[in-house]
Amino acid sequence: MQNLTTNFRFKKYGDVFYQMPEAGQYLSASAITLKMKTFDRVFYSSSDIYITNEEGISILFVSLDMVHFDQFIVHRVVKINPDVYFNIVPVSDPSDIIMYYQESDLKQMPLPEPMEFRPIVPHLEVQEILQAVFYVRKGNYHGRGHIDNFYEMIYVDQGTMQAIVDDHEYTLNQYDALIIDPGQKHVVYTSPECSCSYLAIDFNMKNTFESITMPHYFHTDKHIHQILSHFMNALEINTIFNDELAIVFLKEALLMLYQNGKSGRVDPMQEHFESTLLNEIIVYIHNNLFSPISVEDLCVHFSISRSTIQNLFRSQLDMTPKQYISELKLSEAQKLILQHKYTISEISDQLGFTSIHYFSRKFKERFNMSPTEFAKKGTE
Numbered sequence: 001m002q003n004l005t006t007n008f009r010f011k012k013y014g015d016v017f018y019q020m021p022e023a024g025q026y027l028s029a030s031a032i033t034l035k036m037k038t039f040d041r042v043f044y045s046s047s048d049i050y051i052t053n054e055e056g057i058s059i060l061f062v063s064l065d066m067v068h069f070d071q072f073i074v075h076r077v078v079k080i081n082p083d084v085y086f087n088i089v090p091v092s093d094p095s096d097i098i099m100y101y102q103e104s105d106l107k108q109m110p111l112p113e114p115m116e117f118r119p120i121v122p123h124l125e126v127q128e129i130l131q132a133v134f135y136v137r138k139g140n141y142h143g144r145g146h147i148d149n150f151y152e153m154i155y156v157d158q159g160t161m162q163a164i165v166d167d168h169e170y171t172l173n174q175y176d177a178l179i180i181d182p183g184q185k186h187v188v189y190t191s192p193e194c195s196c197s198y199l200a201i202d203f204n205m206k207n208t209f210e211s212i213t214m215p216h217y218f219h220t221d222k223h224i225h226q227i228l229s230h231f232m233n234a235l236e237i238n239t240i241f242n243d244e245l246a247i248v249f250l251k252e253a254l255l256m257l258y259q260n261g262k263s264g265r266v267d268p269m270q271e272h273f274e275s276t277l278l279n280e281i282i283v284y285i286h287n288n289l290f291s292p293i294s295v296e297d298l299c300v301h302f303s304i305s306r307s308t309i310q311n312l313f314r315s316q317l318d319m320t321p322k323q324y325i326s327e328l329k330l331s332e333a334q335k336l337i338l339q340h341k342y343t344i345s346e347i348s349d350q351l352g353f354t355s356i357h358y359f360s361r362k363f364k365e366r367f368n369m370s371p372t373e374f375a376k377k378g379t380e
Contacts, residue, residue, distance in 0.1 A: 008282035056095035159196035
């Protein structure tokens with residue numbers, strides 16, 4: 001799923017505001033109509049850059065090293081930190097942005113290879129379902145070897161059967177599937193002691209997955225069985241809507257087979273829930289950065305257990321919530337120290353540390369120098 005710039009993952013590249021901050025109002029402004037979905041260079045600046053999306057949808061590519069890029073949909077007023085490499089491409093047509101920047105600070109750098117925004121478009125299209133037949137075969141059945149000019153999916157509901165496809169022999173047990181491409185010679189049979197019931201679907205398909213070798217044999221689980229049950233139910237009622245549903249269910253089954261070999265992946269709804277919950281926790285931490293925040297406070301506020309929040313941060317951010325809060329507060333402390341407006345003691349109090357001694361110790365552990373040493377270095 002695509003992330004907005006309001007997502008917590010954007011925090012390492014910049015920030016997001018509901019309105020243009022005062023600092024951005026005094027910068028040069030350029031209205032830009034985005035047209036190209038490919039780019040061969042990136043921009044960067046020694047000062048903050050602000051971007052607003054005026055019309056349409058645009059994608060912001062950002063990187064700290066010009067090697068690993070993240071993508072975010074531009075949402076609200078976006079601030080890009082100094083020395084962050086970026087470019088913006090359109091998703092929709094039209095797509096217009098306004099960029100606010102210090103002209104003398106903005107620079108560009110060519111990329112080793114062009115980059116391209118890849119839109120979400122179909123690569124596999126089920127064009128026609130020729131037939132879908134449920135067979136029950138007794139032991140010692142032997143079909144006739146033949147070649148078809150269409151695709152065929154065989155899905156075993158009960159029992160065991162054998163199939164030979166272009167001299168490759170397969171044993172298919174319950175919930176196994178086999179996809180036979182056009183032009184492949186094939187035959188199915190059962191041994192004397194085994195019977196089998198299976199679904200055979202003949203169909204035409206346009207496949208534009210380039211340079212991907214598609215597997216043909218799959219050991220699946222009951223989820224594919226449920227999808228194919230929906231497929232069969234859709235074919236029971238002869239309406240144009242049910243025909244469309246049947247094509248959708250068949251395509252879903254094919255994609256899940258091709259992508260996973262089986263459908264035993266993490267529940268996407270659970271993934272989305274975890275990502276959304278983490279994002280809300282991150283926003284809450286940022287909004288309460290100048291207050292004492294404990295893991296217990298977060299558990300109470302979001303009505304979750306300590307183990308849940310610990311697992312969430314470890315799986316998504318590879319750190320504990322306590323470490324994240326500490327990192328954020330210490331990074332903010334650096335900024336406040338460099339402003340030279342507050343004493344070290346005042347900064348410690350503002351950020352909710354229990355004492356200046358604890359603050360100084362954590363600061364030195366993180367940056368290998370005391371707050372006082374860092375302040376002196378900032379004036380050199």
